[in-house]
Amino acid sequence: MTTRFFCVLIFLAIARLAGAAEATPPKLAVVIAVDQLRADYLVRFRPYFGEGGFKRLLEGGADFRNAHYRHALTKTAPGHALILSGVHANVHGVIDNDWLDRDLWEPINSVEDRGSPLVGINPAELGPAQAKAPEKTGRSPKNFRAATLGDILKQLHGEKSKVFAASNKDRSAILLGGQKADAAYWDENGKFVTSRHYRAELPAWVAAFNAEKRAEAVFGKTWDRLLPANVYEKVQGPDDATGELVNYGLTRVFPKTVDGGKPTLTSAFYSAYDLSPFTTEVLGEFVLRAITEEKLGRHAATDLLCVSFSQIDAVGHGYGPDSQEIMDAMLRLDRVLAAIMAKIDRELGLAQCVFVLTADHGVARMPERMGSAPAGRVKLADLDPVVKKALDAKFGALPSGETWMTRDSSAYHLVPSALKAKGVGASEAAVVVKTALLGVPTIGYAFTRDELLAEPEGTDVLAMARRSYNASRGRDVMFFTKENFLPVGATGSTHATPYAYDTHVPIVFFGKGVLKGVYQEAVGVEDIAPTFAALLGIAPPPLAKGKKLL
CATH class of the missing domain: 3.40.720.10 (Alkaline Phosphatase, subunit A)
Known part of the structure; x- marks a missing residue:
């Protein structure tokens, strides 16, 4: 500005x-x-x-x-x-x-x-x-x-x-x-x-x-609890829980x-x-x-x-x-x-x-x-070979050392030089990426740049994604994992979804x-x-x- x-x-x-x-x-x-x-x-x-x-x-x-x-x-x-x-x-x-x-x-x-x-x-x-x-x-x-x-x-x-x-x-x-x-x-x-x-x-x-x-x-x-341990147990459950962080000298339990x-x-x-x-x-x-x-x-x-x-x-x-x-x-x-x-x-x-x-x-x-509810953890790096395979299948493999895309958080940028080398438009390639992502069981939504550029109206996930998208800084494809499937490693939790x-x-x-x-x-x-x-x-x-x- x-x-x-x-x-x-x-x-x-x-x-x-x-x-x-x-x-x-x-x-x-x-x-x-x-x-x-x-x-x-x-x-x-x-x-x-x-x-x-x-x-x-x-x-x-x-x-x-x-x-x-x-x-x-x-x-x-x-x-x-x-x-x-x-x-x-x-x-x-x-x-x-x-x-x-x-x-x-x-x-x-x-x-x-x-x-x-x-x-x-x-x-x-x-x-x-x-x-x-x-x-x-x-x-x-x-x-x-x-x-x-x-x-x-x-x-x-x-x-x-x-x-x-x-x-x-x-x-x-x-x-x-x-x-x-x-x-x-x-x-x-x-x-x-x-x-x-x-x-x-x-x-x-x-x-x-x-x-x-x-x-x-x-x-x-x-660092220990302010209140008696049984108060925390009543409200939050056990202190020692699978999935909690162990790092920087901090254990899963109090005191730390x-x-x-x-x-x-x-x-x-x-x-x-x-x-x-x-x-x-x-x-x-x-x-x-x-x-x-x-x-x-x-x-x-x-x-x-x-x-x-x-x-x-x-x-x-x-x-x-x-x-x-x-x-x-x-x-x-x-x-x-x-x-x-x-x-x-x-x-x-x-x-x-x-x-x-x-x-x-x-x-x-x-x-x-979360007990028996459908939930899990998603390693976003595992999506890269899925996307590459789909692009290779549609447009042919790139020469060694070249790459189709760069993953940027929960999104992909298509590399302009790769698109140029194959004579492929970004919009066409983005549809291939979107389709590949939606074929992954843990991915709930994927949207292309063309879909995201419209004025956001309503409260559905596409409208929410449009409010998160900026034309001058936007990615070619934005995606979100399914509900309760966290784009995070082996411990802890995260956010960044609709x-x-x-x-x-x-x-x-x-x-x-x-x-x-x-x-x-x-x-x-x-x-x-x-x-x-x-x-x-x-x-x-x-x-x-x-x-x-x-």
Whole structure:
């Protein structure tokens, strides 16, 4: 998106403010996104929450219990890009966490920007690949082609409004913050970092926070259950379950030692740390510090605080939604939320603030926990020879060393040089790929580029896939496994499908201007942006597709 076009979008949004109600806006707007928070977690674990976190939001807020993503590729980046923009990937362009750049023919990160180097860490600290190609660690919202509520606030109020985003993941902080955020921070090896897109060096308070080495202080710490073991057994079943992760020194059962499985601190420790609830606690402490240091809620116009907690996602991937680990992680996150809300209440008053709680996607149950129901695991690499065989049979084998396609997540790109060599059109070859995939018993849907380019209408899987498809970045064939057949390895669980276990997420509004209650109507995550905009007394982002819920 060009700078001129982006400014036009913002101008149109501001123009729509004419006639808006002249109410006193909130001092602070808070977006809480929990990565992989299934909607049913808030029901299942509610009896064990404290009074000040999730329960406070649910009992005092507007709880929309039938909220779903209406796009098919339910992943972190597309979800976070939608929350405050109100548009799907067919518009905002963030089609996946990573995707194949068809010009470079190499994978790029959803928030990759080689012109915006990291600030606060040397890329070489992140591993051999990053040391070899440090330019690929640069981060910004460059690939995000939509305006967010934060962008509207900044265009309206400039320095009178502050937009601050923080997360364990880079893409989560950056995409919630939008194009014009004052700050976005994320965790890299226990340090909170940013990029040159935002500033040339860390502010003193962030540098001081990192100098406290809170992550490293976790080394050797024990993660055990907050409540008696029999409570977890009653709610979630046995602690030791087939299919759960054993890695980074973490076993399938409590208690767990967070040390990476090594006697000294190594890179494996940070992987264990990311799986542990201590990473949530440190992010919470960072946010508490930020509220003070950034004077959030104390500027002339509404400030926006965006926080995305990622550990629930890590635990869900490792242990699944039926694990005791996910229950304990949720109970600990509840305490962190309570601390954040308590601080905001003390310093600003919750009645002067507005919150929204949601998630970027859900997660499937592990096949091993589903009894006799049809379920299983699918190794996507096993699809490659099936597709190759079909293309060879139809058009003839390619010379040695040549390849027909590149698999890109749950999709295929056809190699232009191979098509040219055989005199085959991409559309014709895509139909062959689709047919081959649908012949695999574990594949439920496959769509060609030609099918995906149409305007999405309705709620069927094709319409959902169209919302996940972007013409300039799209693949030649997109596919999805059958329900409960997970595109994942031998342990853990995953998401990225159009099924309810991945699309059903909470939406809870709380605070100034919110009429509390339980709402059962079917709503979409695209409805958050226009609803939150109304609560802030501003126009929604100009391309937003959703409806105002309150």
